[in-house]
Amino acid sequence: MVDPQHRASGSGPDVAVPEDAEGVADELINRVTWKIPNALALVGSRADDERNAMTTSWITQLSMEPVLIGIGVDNTAVTHRLITDSQSFSLNLWDADETRVFVKFSKPASYANGELNGRPVHDGSTGSPIFDEALAWVDCEVRHAIDFGTHTLFAGEIVAAGINDDEARAASMADTRMKYGGVKRGGHG
Numbered sequence: 001m002v003d004p005q006h007r008a009s010g011s012g013p014d015v016a017v018p019e020d021a022e023g024v025a026d027e028l029i030n031r032v033t034w035k036i037p038n039a040l041a042l043v044g045s046r047a048d049d050e051r052n053a054m055t056t057s058w059i060t061q062l063s064m065e066p067v068l069i070g071i072g073v074d075n076t077a078v079t080h081r082l083i084t085d086s087q088s089f090s091l092n093l094w095d096a097d098e099t100r101v102f103v104k105f106s107k108p109a110s111y112a113n114g115e116l117n118g119r120p121v122h123d124g125s126t127g128s129p130i131f132d133e134a135l136a137w138v139d140c141e142v143r144h145a146i147d148f149g150t151h152t153l154f155a156g157e158i159v160a161a162g163i164n165d166d167e168a169r170a171a172s173m174a175d176t177r178m179k180y181g182g183v184k185r186g187g188h189g
Contacts, residue, residue, distance in 0.1 A: 034173075037172065037173070037174065038057035038058065038059070038172060038173045039057065039059045039093070039170060039171070039172050039173075040055065040056075040057050040094070040099065040102055040170075040171040040172055040173055040175065040176065041055075041056055041057075041059055041091050041092055041093050041094065041170075041171070042054065042055060042056070042091075042092040042094065042101070042102070042105055042131060042134070043055075043056045043071055043073070043079055043083075043089055043090065043091055043092075044089060044090035044091075044092060044116075044121065044124070044128045044129035044130060044131070045078075045079045045082035045083050045086065045088075045089050045090075045128055045129075046082060046086055046088075046123070046127050046128050046129060047081070047082045047085035047086040048085075050082060050111075051082075051109070051111040051116060051121070051129050052078045052079050052082055052108055052109050052111075052116070053079075053092075053105050053109045053116045053117070053119075053121075053129060053131070054073075054077060054078075054079045054105050054106070054108075054109070055102040055103075055105045055106055056071055056072070056073070056091075057172075057173050058070075058071060058072030058073075058151070059071055059091065062155050063155075066143070066157045067157065067158045068143060068144075068155045068156065068157055068158075069091060069138060069140055069155070069156050069158060070153050070154065070155050070156075071089065071091065071153070071154050071156070072148075072151045072152070072153055072154075073151060073152055073154060074150065074151055075147065075150060075151060075152055078108045080152060083142065083145075083154055084145070084152075086126070086127065086128070087141060087142040088126035088127065088128050088139070088140060088141050088142060088156070089126075089128050089140055089142070089154060089156055090124050090126070090128040090129060090130050090137055090138065090139045090140065091137065091138050091140065091156075092130065092131040092134035092136075092137045093134055093135050093136045093137065093170040093171070094131075094133075094134060094135060094170070094171045095135050095165065095168040095169070095170075095171065096168070096169045096170060096171045096172065096175045097168075098171075099171050099175050099176045101119065101133075102171070102176065104117045104118075104119075105117060111129075116129055116131075119131055119132075119133060120132040120133065124137075124139035124160055125139050125159055125160045126139050126140070126141055126159060126160075128140075130162075132164075133164075134164060135163070135164055135165040135168045135170060136161070136162065136163045136164065136165075136170065137161065137162055138156075138158045138160070138161045139158070139159055139160040139161065140156025140157060140158055140159065141156060141157050141159050142154050142155070142156050143155050143156065143157050
């Protein structure tokens with residue numbers, strides 16, 4: 001154990017090393033976790049006739065055999081319910097130069113005439129919406145779901161994929177002023 005009064009060598013007062021996480025200030029946790037490099041994408045979900053998409057930055061590849069993609073989804077989100085019901089989701093990567101789309105999907109989406117929030121989509125092989133404008137996408141069937149408290153990690157096996165623009169760089173949190181992570185502040189869709 002480290003003495004709570006011990007300070008790591010380095011820069012200034014924000015480097016305290018307490019014995020446990022309860023001793024770390026929320027503001028410091030937020031500042032540190034917001035520095036973790038994260039991709040930024042839209043998660044598509046569907047159960048029966050209800051479709052949704054939400055912005056996410058908690059994305060990672062979990063395995064090579066089988067190829068599993070992991071996403072973290074707030075347990076209170078519409079997307080969580082739809083993924084749980086359908087056992088599938090899509091992950092849609094967007095061009096780093098077109099990040100304004102993510103703001104439109106920070107709340108539950110509306111679906112009409114083949115569009116989610118005015119963006120054209122089509123059904124993937126799992127039924128999850130795939131964005132026509134995505135630079136690349138994967139369609140996944142859920143293989144594992146682990147509830148970690150405020151969020152569930154859904155591990156989906158890729159069953160279909162596509163690339164619409166192989167030259168563009170995929171968006172990341174660093175391309176926006178958005179921040180997500182750290183300590184719980186509020187809900188979203």
